[in-house]
Amino acid sequence: MNHLHPMRRLLPLALLLSLGSLIQAQTSVPSDLDSFVEHTRQAFEVPGIAVAVVKDGQVVMAKGYGVRKLGDSTPVDANTLFGIASNTKAFTAAALAILVDEGKLRWDDRVIDHLANFQMSDPYVTREMTVRDLLVHRSGLGLGAGDLMFWPHTDFTRGEIIHNLRYVKLATSFRSHYAYDNVLYLVAGQIIPAVTGKPWEQFIKERLLDPLGMVHSNTSVAAFRPGDDIAAPHAKVEGKLTAISYNNLDNNAPAGALNSCVNDMTKWLIVQLNHGLLRKTSTGEERLFSERQSREMWSAQTIVPIGDPPPPLAALRPNFSAYGLGWGLTDYRGKKIVSHTGGLAGLVSRVTLVPDLKLGIVVLTNAEEGGAFQAITYHILDAYLGAPATDWVQAYLDAKKLSENRAEETVSKQTAGRNKDSKPSLPLEKYAGRYHDAWLGDVTLALENGHLVLRFAHSPGLVGDLEHWQYDTFVSRWRDRSLFADAYVYFSLKPDGSVEQMKMVPVSPLTDFSYDFQDLLFIPVAQKK
16 A cells, blocks of 8 residues: 655646646546456456446446356356455444444543453553554554464454453554554454444444445355355465465454455445435435544544555655554545555455545455555556556566565575574474463464374364474474465473473565464463463
C-alpha cells in the first residue's frame, strides 16, 4: 500500500488544457482491462481472479476471469465466493460504528468496561486500552503477535484466545509504534455481543450483509456446501501450484472470516463511498452508519512509517501513510486512497476507494500472489487518473524476484555459516518430551523412526519433522508443504545437561508474519512452575 504523489512539472497552458480534457473524459474502466487481467493472471500463475469497479454510485463492471480450481474448467464469475481475509476488518469497524451511532458504545470506552476478563501483559495497557485502540495497531504488541493461536487453524475458542492474550509480551510501549495485529480485532468483535447480546456473525449479517443485499456472502467456511460457487485456494507446494483446503478462521472471525464475491462487494464499496448512506427515501435517508462515523473510520488514527519501496515500485512511495479504523490511508497521484488488503492461505485480495472520484475497486484472487491484485488495481487507477501507462505487471514481477533473491541470499548465508560437522549435545531422546508455552500451550517432541517429530497440541496442521542443523539447533520441516514456514528449533541447556528451554524462529525472511514463532518460549513441562 505504498504510493507516490509525483512532482509536477510546469507545462504550457495548451498542453495542460489538453491533458485536463483527456483526464476528464476517462469515465470508464480501461478498454484493455480484460486482456490486462488475463495477462496478469497468467504472469503470476493465478487460476482465478474477480474484478469489480464502481463509479459515482454505479457498478461499472463486475466480472470473473480464469477458473475456480486448477484442473476444473468451471469459470470464476461475479458471484464466485472468495475469502476476503483482512478486508473483514472494515466490516467489524463498521459494526462498531453502528453501535456508536446508537449510543450503545463510544470509541474511547475502555475495553475492560465491556469485557471484564480482558487483560494484556501490562496492567497499565489493560486499564487504558480503548475500543479505538483495538482497531488501530498501536497496542504495543509485535507484528502478528499471537496469530499462532488461530493460524493455521487451531481448536482454541475465542474466549481462550482472549484469555491467553495476557501472556503475549509487548514489543513496544503502548501507543508508540505501528505494528499490524489480528488478535485485537477478535477482542473488538467480542465487544459486539457484550453490548448487544448477539454474536458477531449474527450482527454482521443482520446489520450489514442483509441491508446491503450481499446475499451471497457469509461469515464462515462452515457455510460452504458442495456445488456452491466457490473459488478454491491455491498455494505453491514444492514449487508446484496446488489447490489446498480453506483455513477455518471461526475462532478469529472478526479479523478475517468473511467470504464474498465481487457482485456483493460492489454494494459495500458504494455505501462506503456514500459515507454510510444506503438510499434516500420519501421520509429522509436510510443509513448503515452516519457520515460522522464514516469520517472517523477514514481519519488517521495511527501514523504508519513510510519506507522505500523496492526500486521497481519506487513510483509508489506515498507522501503520507496511516491507519484508520479498519482501513489503510495513503495517497496516490494527489488523491487520498482508502484501502485494505487481505491474505489467507491460497487467497489474497484488495479493496480500494478513491473518495474524491467516488471510485471503488475490488480484486479477489485464489492464489498467494499480491502482485496480481496490485497490478490490476493500479492499472485501473491510472486510467481514471489519466496517468501515463505503466507496466505494473513487470514492475511487480521484478519486485517479487528481487525479494526472492534477497531471501535466498539470506538463507544461503545461513547455510554457508553452518557447522555441518557439529553434533547435538544430547542423544535425540533427551530432547523428546512435552513443552509448554504460556499463550500457545503444549507441543510434543517424539522420537519416531530415528528422528524427532514436533506436534502442536492446538494446531493439527503444524506437524514437523526435525532435521539436525548444527549444535543444538534443528529445522522443523512442516509436513504440510503449502505452509512455507519452516522454522529453526533451538535448545538451551542447564548446567546439568538437561533442556532448559526451546525456542523457534522462521528460516526464510519471506515467512508470513502470522507464523510468529519468535514470540514463543517453550519450557519442558516437568520444569513448568
